[in-house]
Amino acid sequence: MIVFLYTIFIGGLMNVNIYFAEEIRECDRLAEDSGLSIFSLMENSGHALFEGMSKLLHKKQRIGILAGGGNNGGDGIVLSRLLLNHGYKAELIFPLGLPSSRVAQDHLDYYKTCGYRYSTEMEGEYDVLIDGLFGIGFRPPFTKQMIGCLDFWKKSNALKIAIDIPSGVEANHGRVEAAFQADHTFCLHGAKPSAFLYPSGTYYGELHIVDIGLPQRARFRVWTEEDVRGTWPAAKDYTHKGTFGTGLLIAGSRQMPGCAILAGTGAMRAGVGKLVMATEKTVADSCVISLPEATYVDREDSQWRKDPSISKIAAVAIGPGLKPDDSLENLITDFLEESEFPVILDAGALSERSYPKGRKSPVILTPHPGEMARITGKTVAEVNENRIQLASDYAISHHVTVVLKGMNTVIAFPDGTGFVNVTGNRGLSKGGTGDTLTGILLGMASQGYQPSMAANAVYLHGKTAELYAEEKAPSSMLASDIMQIWPVLLRKMELS
Template sequence: MPITPLSPASFPLYTAADIHAGEHIWAAEHPHDTLMEKAGAAAVEWTGTLADDSGEPVLILAGPGNNGGDALVAARRLAAQGIRVVVASRADPARLPRDAARAWDAWLQQGGAVLPHFPSSQRYSLVIDGLFGIGLTRDLTGEDARWIAQANALPCPRLALDVPSGLDSDSGRIRGCALRADHTLTFLGLKPGLLTAEGPDYAGTLHLDMLGVDPTMMPATPGGALIHLEARHHLPSRARNSHKGQFGHVGIIGGNSGMVGACLITGRAALHQGAGSVTVGVLDDRIAVDYGEPRLMFATPEHLTAAAQLSVLAIGPGLGQGVRAHTLLEAALPAPCPLVLDADALNLLAGDPELAKQAARRPHPTLLTPHPGEAARLLGVSGMEIQANRVEAACTLSRTYHAEVALKGAGTVIAHPDGRYAINTTGGPWLAQAGSGDRLTGMVAALLGQGMAAGDALEAAVWLHGCDMGTAMPSTAR
């Protein structure tokens, strides 16, 4: 059935260790009801839906672990239904895990055969990928990589079991190479790597099957998939007898020479998101009005850093990194209101350890919205290291700065100072353009100014930002 609107807590994100823990709990309590049989049966249910109508056989690729066992169960069940199946595996049956070995033997006892080479000469109606699951801890090379390349080249749909082979289920990075699935049927719970970094491009359409396991049997986890907004992400309805002073005064500092547009985009987004009033302090003093949005008010940036009446202050869009920008950031850090730091404000923090310490000591909510390059500078690592584990990077930033953090990118990661995190499921490549991040900053500031809690405001803004320019992640559960 389609995923129903539930809170992010209803869609926890599980690491490989979490999943293994849940499997052990199930096995101890249900020794004669294996999850492997359930997973194979679930794959069979999807086969009829996903296979093309060519009438060609289904190619099943079985690996050396339990993921391969799931695939072998699917092969046996499909063959029992009269569906033609071709099974290929390089696994040594003597070294298979117990349940996978049983699945191998059951397939052979039913009269099935296992090819030791990739059978690429025939056409297929569907490829079921059971080569490597969440237990993969090495990069794929050699013959493993060749099999994946051949599977990717086949002109038919590809269904990955649990995760596409080669995709790290915890981080979303590619381990050498990975199968590009059209659909991924994942078991027991969603995994972070399916939703961020390379995951969305390699997993295709994502389907979740709990295999009949009660979610309360699974271990507690700090992560959740932000699939929809819940009550805490919504502002109360406005009374008819309202005025602008009730909905926050947002201050925005940025807009240096040649970059004024960034600041104006932020201001316009804040108004659009419902801020009662918005004042922008642009460093380019030639700009005194926004003819595209004349509701924006203008003041000197220095005036905004001293404005006690602000509900929230955002600094960074188009700010630059000159002496004046540095002075303004230093003056903004003591602001007695929520502070949103973006763009060059983050770069200035990265270049000045004393400013960074001041930001981490703020008694009021601090929110950081870095892209991977800015996050890398803040943590003193490379962009590749950030992308190798986006969840870990976002959580590290949150701990370091005692801040709410949105690490932007494919599957934006929102990390909270208490250790919780969420991965957003809206948005897409259309957000990869100049001004997109500035717009997000304005949306966050507006929600903060209207009284939403800092962590909720950041999650809501990120989710809405993706929805406004696209649609939510297609996902199905059974």
């Protein structure tokens, strides 16, 4: 599995909503139609930036604010005025020329009316540099003129802060030709997808979200511990194994028997009442030693689906340790068309197929970037650079839930909404961790499906790696450690 090694630091504890550029433009349009002008929104942005950034600044510092020609530059103009009003040594600079945006020009007029000056070149050393060159309006290429500016930025030892987006990074996309590396980025209204994509996310530094007074309407947001607690099913009294459902796991082959053990352990520790494993006889013989709690049916027997143990299943997971072939495809088609319980498809069960529309119970796909590339016809780099949009588009067009794994796993629902998970570390970039996640999903779905369950599974799966790293080197973690740590994690978080 590909995992990218950078960490997202989110300042404060507030919810992080994620807005595509077109959603921000729609928010602006709605505000303008109702009489809240962009001029006022820019004023609000400047105040919110001042309030957030002033916690990182002090009045003796020489602060250079680099402003571009668009509205990101306009935010820089308002911020400069407020810093000067409050006695900071702020210097407003237009290294790429004066503003072309009408609203930014109006703010510059007011700035001048206040008696403040600006320049067009950076000079000497600054203690702080603020990047207000480009925001959500940036489109590649990174021009020659910008390269000069970037060289200055790179050579400076100043504290580096970006307004909304580090310049050179696009709002929606992960690709980066060149960009301004920030120590902190203050995102207006909400984060943009590129903060969670690779390599763009590496340029943001610590993320801060600033409120500019617009209503929150994002389709995507970061899933948090508070969300897990708020959606975790209440403990049940007077239970027996039937209370927690029967899960069917179709997994494991002679070449990959361990996948069945990992997924099976995931399902059982995630709380399924009864687990039935449908696998090859030799695989069952080895699995039973590690997982005596499960029951086994022989998938090589043509009558296996008539086995009474699978007459009342609550959910099925198919794919870990399996290779795609016609018989597997036919089996999946049967489950998709005939069953009325959640179907979880992973690894060998993922293919370029269509899914029945209007199916009562959910279908959950758990591709890693390589599998997503295979089922969409894209390259792995294309998947990673655009994973939120891609997962969302696929979920909508195929009426499925997509759990697109890897750094910042995306959970996308058929209605176009979704979550991004930020837990985990490099301990999860090992073979078998995806099989474990599939098992956890099966274990949870067998007890009663709810959409939040997929996000909770991913969140906690990532948290096990964080808990492991508290005492041990993440590189030494094994997939089988996940479900050893799981019980301790649940107890620590007081989840039942």
